[in-house]
Amino acid sequence: MSARRNTSNEGATKQKIIDAALVLFAEYGIDGVPVRALTSHAGVNVAAIHYHFGGMEAVAEAVFSELSARINKTRTSKLEDILARAKAKRKKPDVADIVLVFVEPYLDENATTEGQLLAQLILKHRLSPSPMTEQVIKQHFDPMAKQFVAALHAAVPSVPLSQMYWRYMLLVSAVVLSVSNRSASNRLERLSGGEADGSDLNALRNALIEFVIGGIRAPHHAVPAP
Template sequence: MALYAEKGIDGVPVRTLTSHAGVNAAAIHYHFGSTEALAEVVFDELSARVNKRRTLALKEITAAAGTAGTRPEVTVIVQAFVAPYVGDGAATEGQLLAQLILKHRLSPSPMTERVIKKHFDPMAKKFVAALHDAVPEIPLSLMYLRYMLMVSTVVLFLTDRGRPNRLHRLSGTKSGTKNAQETANALVDFVVGGIRAPASS
């Protein structure tokens, strides 16, 4: 996973993979059939594991709100969503998830389509339902759009792989993104503001 996170989904040649794993190219083709099939196994396992954590967190949030007789809080829902991208493991898991989603947006393949449909679509519908419960005055159709805008915000921010990235280039020493928690808070605050914004007439 670390190689894919560092070099991108399409940026890891077979020789690098085999060297890192201590096997030869024939072993990859024997066990997986192709490097794309190997990538699918990696992303299938990662997506299942991470989205299970997010879904369980969301279930706890909605259950607690139900017990208290209140609406779920938008902020904690968004925090649960962005956790893989900004929390522990973000440098590998978060980068991989962001790259997978960006690749599917820009150049979808049968592999990305299968992974997204299997692991991300069911999770997305649960988050949209929870967000709609939290802010019921926003029409459900609009909440789906806002969910997609949330995903786009997170993915585009995390996949700026320039050296230095554009935020650092624009802000210079004024940037506060060296502090991971500050970055996470800013991301959550921005998304929550968009989710809660009144719908235009």
């Protein structure tokens, strides 16, 4: 009984750390949270961080895993609803509907902090992958990616499936780089002479969605070899 209670307590402590890290990472960035700030927010001591995770890198990876599982489960479910409705109407699914479901977790007004954090974590994985983040991608992103590629191909069957995989990866890159940019400088505003504002999240959302939908729908033309 005592061993079971200890296991339960350890699990609760570990989850408290993950929950606190999710909040702090979303607000200050993955690399902007000192260990002491995390322990204070979670109500644990430094030893608990080292005991359960070994360090802040592993904490970030645990947050990545939990956030990925939850967000991808939601958008996969919404994608299945889109496909079911299209099938019931005997129509092709609409590209805009599919793209909106994919982009929503990153840019929806109710989820911008978690969406931005997820984008940062994906970018961090791309820049410095670890066995843990590789496992998260394989487990929580690869199955979802295949479903979205298949759905986009069903929506635009004139584009070869192999090409749609490229377009999906370019979609991911555009979203991740756009959303994870936490720079205080507003280069977009400077370049446009004030015509566009990089801090306007609604404008970013609209421009990004329009850009992605256009790219997915674009006719496929084989480019001659150089």
